[in-house]
Amino acid sequence: MISPSILSADFTNIKRDFEIMNEGGVDFVHVDIMDGNYVPNISFGPSIVSQLRKLTTIDFDVHLMIENPENYIEDFVKAGANIITVHPDSTRHLNRTLNLIKSFGVKAGIVINPAENLNVLEYTLSDIDLLLIMSVNPGFGGQNFIKSSLTKIKKAREIIRENKSNCLIEVDGGIKLDNALEVFNSGADILVAGSAIFGSENPSEEIFKFKELLK
Numbered sequence: 001m002i003s004p005s006i007l008s009a010d011f012t013n014i015k016r017d018f019e020i021m022n023e024g025g026v027d028f029v030h031v032d033i034m035d036g037n038y039v040p041n042i043s044f045g046p047s048i049v050s051q052l053r054k055l056t057t058i059d060f061d062v063h064l065m066i067e068n069p070e071n072y073i074e075d076f077v078k079a080g081a082n083i084i085t086v087h088p089d090s091t092r093h094l095n096r097t098l099n100l101i102k103s104f105g106v107k108a109g110i111v112i113n114p115a116e117n118l119n120v121l122e123y124t125l126s127d128i129d130l131l132l133i134m135s136v137n138p139g140f141g142g143q144n145f146i147k148s149s150l151t152k153i154k155k156a157r158e159i160i161r162e163n164k165s166n167c168l169i170e171v172d173g174g175i176k177l178d179n180a181l182e183v184f185n186s187g188a189d190i191l192v193a194g195s196a197i198f199g200s201e202n203p204s205e206e207i208f209k210f211k212e213l214l215k
């Protein structure tokens with residue numbers, strides 16, 4: 001599955017970019033929320049997300065790169081999030097935050113940074129619907145894919161299989177047409193692609209190529 005990140009979309013022409021995603025039949029829209037504190041960059045908040053919600057019926061996969069995300073879960077649910085992922089080190093009581101997300105009927109996930117291991121899964125796997133593996137350091141679009149992520153994706157796939165879990169693996173950062181298949185074959189279910197799609201001359205064609213490649 002493919003989840004274009006709108007971080008690299010053209011916000012002066014955002015309706016057009018949503019039409020492209022609607023027509024391209026993408027599986028999710030990846031929405032990156034940055035607070036300038038957990039990560040050294042600021043993107044946008046729930047009010048923008050709720051405006052974007054009017055432009056599509058595709059599920060919003062909301063990636064929270066913010067401190068104390070528990071304080072904003074309800075706002076993002078009201079804004080139209082369908083999946084909410086949080087970084088374990090951004091929230092004091094991870095189990096409580098995951099339960100809070102699910103209490104609104106929204107899917108919950110955790111995010112693993114490039115230098116972090118998968119140990120947190122031991123006591124969270126049964127509580128999550130999605131594991132988001134970062135293949136760049138969070139904060140910016142357009143960075144290079146970190147190769148060691150492939151080993152981590154394979155390990156995560158193995159843990160999920162051993163535990164007979166339905167948890168999906170999503171991979172985020174530096175995914176392009178030339179590494180997408182390797183990421184997919186390592187065990188990813190959902191690929192996030194921001195600059196590869198919206199930084200290209202022809203985003204519709206890029207979406208089509210990603211879909212063809214992953215068929």
Ligand SMILES: O=C(CO)[C@H](O)[C@H](O)COP(=O)(O)O
Pocket residue numbers: 005007008030032063065136137138139140141142143172173174175192193194195196
């Ligand atoms: O979470 C993110 C950055 O923190 C973005 O989702 C990610 O970087 C996507 O952009 P690109 O495909 O250009 O790497």
Ligand SMILES: [Co+2]
Pocket residue numbers: 005030031032063172192
């Ligand atoms: Co992201």
